[in-house]
Amino acid sequence: MPLLARMIPAPLVVDVRRGALAELGAILADQRISTSGRVAIAVGSTYGPIVQSTFRDGLAGADWFTVDGGTINTAIKLVEQIRRERYDAVVGIGGGTVLDVTKFAAARLGLPMVAVATNLAHDGIASPISTLDNDAGRGSYGVPAPLAVLVDLDLIAAAPVRSVRSGIGEIVSNLSAIADWQAAHALRGEEIDGLAISLARTAAEAVMNHPGSVSGDAFLAVLAEGLILSGISMVVAGTSRPSSGACHEISHAIDLLHPSRRAFHGEQVGVGAAFAWFLRGDSSAFDATVHCLHRHGLPVRPSDLGFTLEEFEAVVGYAPQTRPGRFTVLEESALTPSRITAKVNAFDTRITAVLESR
Known part of the structure; x- marks a missing residue:
């Protein structure tokens, strides 16, 4: 054979x-x-x-x-x-x-x-x-x-420690992006690539589950290898889908609406991933993402990025326009302005509860 x-x-x-x-x-x-x-x-x-x-x-x-x-x-x-x-x-x-x-x-x-x-x-x-x-x-x-x-x-x-930490937010967002891609497959028939997903997920979980920090070589090596694997997953898939979903749409919206107030890309997609998990209603993934970002000193809520809740609502509302045709939890949720306001406020409240429970 x-x-x-x-x-x-x-x-x-x-x-x-x-x-x-x-x-x-x-x-x-x-x-x-x-x-x-x-x-x-x-x-x-x-x-x-x-x-x-x-x-x-x-x-x-x-x-x-x-x-x-x-x-x-x-x-x-x-x-x-x-x-x-x-x-x-x-x-x-x-x-x-x-x-x-x-x-x-x-x-x-x-x-x-x-x-x-x-x-x-x-x-x-x-x-x-x-x-x-x-x-x-x-x-x-x-x-x-x-x-x-x-x-x-x-x-x-x-390198500036903040820039290195940014990579953690970037890699952690893979898991949210994968969930978006799988939903697009289930609901819209979009083709997915299992090997690309495996590479992107393995990279993210290796970083999320590592007990170290950016001050140690062992963690830095895992983070570097994870980011490389994430890049290769996009080569395999022929698209950025394995590592780019609603999390990146939110980051792109920040870049376009507030170019002078950009944070590091990984900081923005980390917050975007947390919000995407909240919209999806996956409390386990949401809690794990919030804890990982907070443990490594990354932004978790809109105010950590320097935005009011009202400004973040506008970002969420604009985000789907940054990737026309890409189906994510933002498009799946069919958010109206009033629902965006309710979800953003509930998101901020939930983060407080999660962090205070530790």
């Missing part, structure tokens, strides 16, 4: 540990990504000088480019800069903004991309999506996933 299998594009290398950055040159050569070291390296203004000093005596064939901002115009500018010379690959070293810009540029140039993460704010580390600001607000662009992914825990430990 023949064995049938699907081919899944995945990174050639996933390296999560202290000192991983120093192995970049060796990985480029050993994996035949660039045996000559002729690569374009994009860095942010914060870590750029530090990273360049690491390779003062190596990667002599590399050219360095500084990414300033996460806009579509910044990405196009990087494309034009890199296009002037011939390179084997593009390397992005930085946080989510740098990696998203670099992924987009590499896609436009038809070059393989290597991601080196300096923080763990969201799951864009290994995802096939580049999120960039544009004239309409913010857009998500499909791109090839990175060919190799490095996470140097030395750099992660030096």
Whole structure:
């Protein structure tokens, strides 16, 4: 009997540990990504000088480019800069903004991309999506996933702790997104992918159930690996569905309605996930999400993000418009303005009860 299998594009290398950055040159050569070291390296203004000093005596064939901002115009500018010379690959070293810009540029140039993460704010580390600001607000662009992914825990430990905690909210929201996807399958016949769901769920549960915190390497490694798995789940599914549901619609609505008041993406989707579980009426998942976010010092209620309940009501009402055609608990609940007000107030009250019960 023949064995049938699907081919899944995945990174050639996933390296999560202290000192991983120093192995970049060796990985480029050993994996035949660039045996000559002729690569374009994009860095942010914060870590750029530090990273360049690491390779003062190596990667002599590399050219360095500084990414300033996460806009579509910044990405196009990087494309034009890199296009002037011939390179084997593009390397992005930085946080989510740098990696998203670099992924987009590499896609436009038809070059393989290597991601080196300096923080763990969201799951864009290994995802096939580049999120960039544009004239309409913010857009998500499909791109090839990175060919190799490095996470140097030395750099992660030096990153602002708030940005690292943000990744916890991002990964925890997977469980809510999966529930939305499964509901869309049951109620609308939308096709789902069991392997993608397994990857996204495993990543989320590993982080939620880990007893450690962002101060320990063991937890940081699990968080990094979880975010990478979450990105790969999107590659498998061919859509962001395994990690993006009502939680992300709420975050996108905040970005569009209050661009000057954005929190970290993972902070916003964490609150969005808690609200989605509340709407779904799953008290067990709601309590677990609230406890996890609170334990790690993440926002739990709208006021933690700096919004009044009335402002959050407007966010919830606008959220479905951010992903037209995507069926989540927000669309399933058919929320009217009066019901949104009642649900948001009940949500806030329930969080207080859950936290006081501990």
